[in-house]
Amino acid sequence: MAFFHWENYFCCRGPWRRQLDKNLKFHKLVAYGIAINATIHIVAHLCNLERYRWSQSTEAEGLLAALAKLGKTPNESYLNPIRTFHTNTITVLLTTIAGVTGLIISLAFILIMTSSTEFIRQVSYELFWYTHHVFIIFFVSLAIHGVLFCFVLMASRIVRGQTPESQLLHNVTFCKDRYAQWQTAAQCPTPQFSGKEPSAWKWVLGPVVLYTCERIIRFWRFRQEVVITKVVSHPSGVLELHMKKRNFKMAPGQYVLIQCPSISWLEWHPFTLTSAPQENFFSVHIRVAGDWTEALCKAFGAGGQARKESWSLPRLAVDGPFGTALTDVFHYPVSVCVAAGIGVTPFASLLKSIWYRCESHPQLKLSKVYFYWICRDPRAFEWFADLLLSLETLMSERGKAHFLSYHIFLTNWDENQAVHIALHWDANTDVITGLKQKTFYGRPDWNHEFRQMAYTHPSSNIGVFFCGPKALSKTLQRMCRLYSSADPRGVHFYYHKESF
Amino acid sequence: MGQIEWAMWANEQALASGLILITGGIVATAGQFTSWWFGAYSIVAGVFICLLEYPRGKRRKGSTMERCGQKYLTKVVKVLGPLSRNYYIRAVLHLGLSVPAGFLLATILGTACLAIASSIYLLAAFHGEQWTPIEPKPKERPQPQG
Numbered sequence: 227m228a229f230f231h232w233e234n235y236f237c238c239r240g241p242w243r244r245q246l247d248k249n250l251k252f253h254k255l256v257a258y259g260i261a262i263n264a265t266i267h268i269v270a271h272l273c274n275l276e277r278y279r280w281s282q283s284t285e286a287e288g289l290l291a292a293l294a295k296l297g298k299t300p301n302e303s304y305l306n307p308i309r310t311f312h313t314n315t316i317t318v319l320l321t322t323i324a325g326v327t328g329l330i331i332s333l334a335f336i337l338i339m340t341s342s343t344e345f346i347r348q349v350s351y352e353l354f355w356y357t358h359h360v361f362i363i364f365f366v367s368l369a370i371h372g373v374l375f376c377f378v379l380m381a382s383r384i385v386r387g388q389t390p391e392s393q394l395l396h397n398v399t400f401c402k403d404r405y406a407q408w409q410t411a412a413q414c415p416t417p418q419f420s421g422k423e424p425s426a427w428k429w430v431l432g433p434v435v436l437y438t439c440e441r442i443i444r445f446w447r448f449r450q451e452v453v454i455t456k457v458v459s460h461p462s463g464v465l466e467l468h469m470k471k472r473n474f475k476m477a478p479g480q481y482v483l484i485q486c487p488s489i490s491w492l493e494w495h496p497f498t499l500t501s502a503p504q505e506n507f508f509s510v511h512i513r514v515a516g517d518w519t520e521a522l523c524k525a526f527g528a529g530g531q532a533r534k535e536s537w538s539l540p541r542l543a544v545d546g547p548f549g550t551a552l553t554d555v556f557h558y559p560v561s562v563c564v565a566a567g568i569g570v571t572p573f574a575s576l577l578k579s580i581w582y583r584c585e586s587h588p589q590l591k592l593s594k595v596y597f598y599w600i601c602r603d604p605r606a607f608e609w610f611a612d613l614l615l616s617l618e619t620l621m622s623e624r625g626k627a628h629f630l631s632y633h634i635f636l637t638n639w640d641e642n643q644a645v646h647i648a649l650h651w652d653a654n655t656d657v658i659t660g661l662k663q664k665t666f667y668g669r670p671d672w673n674h675e676f677r678q679m680a681y682t683h684p685s686s687n688i689g690v691f692f693c694g695p696k697a698l699s700k701t702l703q704r705m706c707r708l709y710s711s712a713d714p715r716g717v718h719f720y721y722h723k724e725s726f
Numbered sequence: 727m728g729q730i731e732w733a734m735w736a737n738e739q740a741l742a743s744g745l746i747l748i749t750g751g752i753v754a755t756a757g758q759f760t761s762w763w764f765g766a767y768s769i770v771a772g773v774f775i776c777l778l779e780y781p782r783g784k785r786r787k788g789s790t791m792e793r794c795g796q797k798y799l800t801k802v803v804k805v806l807g808p809l810s811r812n813y814y815i816r817a818v819l820h821l822g823l824s825v826p827a828g829f830l831l832a833t834i835l836g837t838a839c840l841a842i843a844s845s846i847y848l849l850a851a852f853h854g855e856q857w858t859p860i861e862p863k864p865k866e867r868p869q870p871q872g
Contacts, residue, residue: 269753272832276759315831332835336746337842340738345782345791350730517729 257339264335268328275315327371334364351516355493369430444494448485448543455507457526457539460609465512465523468501471544476503478575479552482510483545489521498571499547502578504586508547511571511609552576554722555592556583558689562596562679562719564702566694570599570610573693577630581617584626596679597632598670600694633675634665672701676709680717690721731785733813733855736846740820741779743843747772747827747836754832764830771823772836778803778810783857792860804859811858813851820844 319325340346341357456468476499483494495518501509514520525540552572555561565573577597583590601607614632621627679688692702706719747768754765781800784790803810810816824840827833 265749268835269749272750272753272759273757275831276757279760316829316834319831319834329835329838333838333842336742336835336839337739340742341735343738346735346738348791349734349785349788353730353735 257342260335261339264332268332271328275318279315324371327367330367331364331371334360334367338364352493352518359492365430365434369427369434372427444483444545447545450543452542452544454536454539454542456509459523459527460511462605462608463514463523464607464609465514465526466500466509466609467512467526467542468507468509469542469544470507474508474544474547476501476508476547477551477553478502478555478579479572480547480549480575481572482508482547484510485543485545486518486522486525486540487543488525488540489518493518494545495519496548498575500571500574502575502582504579504582511574513568552691554689555580555595555691557591558720559591559686560594560596560679560683560688561592562598562688562690564598564600564690564692564694564698566600566692566698567602569693570601570607571693573597573599574610574613576691577613577617580630581620584624584629593629594683595630597630598635598675599632600635600637600670600698602636602638633670635670636665636667637669672705676705676719680709680711680719684717685715686717688717688719690719692722729787731855732846732850732853733783733857734785736813736843736850737779737782739839739846740775740843743820743824743836743839744772744775744779746839747775747833750827750830750833750836754830759830759832761830764826765832768827768830768833768836771827775820775823775840778816782860784860786855790860796860797862800859803857811856813847813855813857816857817844817847817851820847 319329338358338360341354347354450471453470454467455470456466458466458468460466478499481496481498483496485491485494497510497512499508500511501507512519512522514523522540552575555563555576563573563576577595580592580595583592599610611634617630621629690702690706692699703721706721710716710718751765751768751772753759754762755769759765777799780793781796781803782790782793808815820840821844824837824844827840828837
């Protein structure tokens with residue numbers, strides 16, 4: 227999937243790129259598909275094996291018994307892989323390659339599924355990540371499950387079918403009801419069978435080759451040098467890293483995978499890019515949320531430790547950028563950006579990019595941006611508040627004070643804060659963020675906001691961009707549908723969601 | 727790998743094993759396979775395991791996502807006391823439950839999965855983990871809209 231992103235960023239434009247960029251959803255969908263099909267496959271084989279076995283019993287009759295009896299005399303080839311009634315099907319499972327590999331595949335898949343649930347990903351990302359690598363065992367066993375393993379021993383070829391020569395002589399449709407006469411009648415000579423050609427490798431080969439290409443690309447990118455140009459340690463436990471890499475081109479809203487060999491050779495963690503493409507460096511903001519991020523922040527001297535020299539900083543490897551670009555924002559005359567909690571990071575990059583575009587292209591199609599930030603604890607994102615403050619100042623200097631209108635909503639506050647806010651209500655700047663626009667408390671009233679926007683821009687196309695939890699996404703989608711007018715010349719809200 | 731709570735993964739694995747046992751059991755019983763009574767046993771064992779494992783235990787650090795409607799089963803599982811709290815007992819129980827299902831092909835996958843769940847529970851028990859029920863929080867005072 228990463229391979230596709232990289233290629234498509236340069237090659238494809240338009241809706242196709244967005245389809246391929248829904249990689250996580252696609253991956254999960256394929257996984258569920260595999261689970262369902264594997265269940266059907268296993269159940270079918272169970273019933274089949276049992277049927278094979280039962281057809282060897284003395285109570286079996288009809289076509290089933292006739293087919294099972296084939297192969298008992300010297301010139302006949304057999305159809306039923308289970309030769310006697312007393313064969314234990316479990317022994318068949320454990321002594322055939324197909325059986326053993328089938329069991330291994332199933333176990334590998336189940337282990338991957340149980341360690342990939344949302345809960346486990348939250349509890350221990352490393353467990354999810356490392357267990358997921360069991361897919362290597364999965365794919366190797368899958369290839370062996372149906373393949374000709376002729377270097378070591380004869381192919382298992384358990385599933386058998388009528389040979390093409392025999393099919394010419396013995397017409398199945400005609401002869402299946404006349405099984406008692408197979409040896410005697412001329413129209414139905416005894417059918418001949420052989421093992422079916424293995425074909426699983428044809429299906430597995432394509433994806434395996436693509437995946438190998440992707441890992442090779444990642445390894446090549448790993449070897450590329452990443453220069454760290456600036457390290458900023460924000461008081462709320464956020465580490466900001468400015469880096470440079472040759473031929474690195476990004477768009478706002480994308481993310482990179484970062485690896486720090488001195489912490490772990492196998493872990494690549496995703497971080498949204500917070501710099502604009504117009505800047506000559508790229509940056510990420512890393513918040514301490516687990517072992518790896520904690521180790522990284524310590525290695526970079528965050529948390530009030532002594533300043534580190536640039537030669538003592540650990541080496542980083544960067545793969546990317548991946549993900550959907552938020553550049554659609556520029557295609558609308560009015561854009562609404564809604565960020566909830568940590569979803570604010572892609573918008574940092576976007577807002578900076580908007581600022582640079584305003585500077586270089588005074589005649590932008592985009593003329594108004596509404597930015598909503600819903601946050602529980604603004605202290606974790608005060609670096610973002612600083613960004614808004616600097617944008618606010620720059621915009622008013624340029625005389626474009628009305629270009630960007632932002633609203634911050636604090637959803638978690640207590641008595642002390644409420645008293646403090648009430649005391650400073652009449653001050654010029656907001657007491658929590660220091661910005662000119664005041665912070666609101668509680669959740670936004672979306673009906674009111676959308677109604678206001680529909681009223682202010684009665685005949686525009688308005689793009690709505692959101693990054694955050696699913697519940698709010700559904701609310702916004704509903705609002706977009708509700709407040710888009712039926713008149714084609716009226717206001718229309720178009721909803722875009724980013725998932726991270 | 728840091729502080730992994732193995733019991734959380736063991737719980738997911740055991741729940742999955744329960745479901746696999748039920749599925750295998752239904753296939754064997756409905757198809758009236760040879761020795762189908764092992765299939766019937768698997769269904770019963772699978773249902774018991776699913777009920778036991780459905781209520782998630784509380785994490786040591788941080789908040790735990792409850793499964794939908796688990797509070798009813800939490801009350802029942804809590805009543806078992808040390809039988810449900812101690813992960814050594816759970817590991818032995820799962821291992822014991824998995825053995826009979828190993829005699830039938832349709833349920834052998836369930837056996838393997840349950841055996842793996844049992845070993846992860848054993849690992850969790852070595853790390854001193856135990857099952858703590860998630861108690862409902864006292865109702866918070868509603869905050870006025872700003």
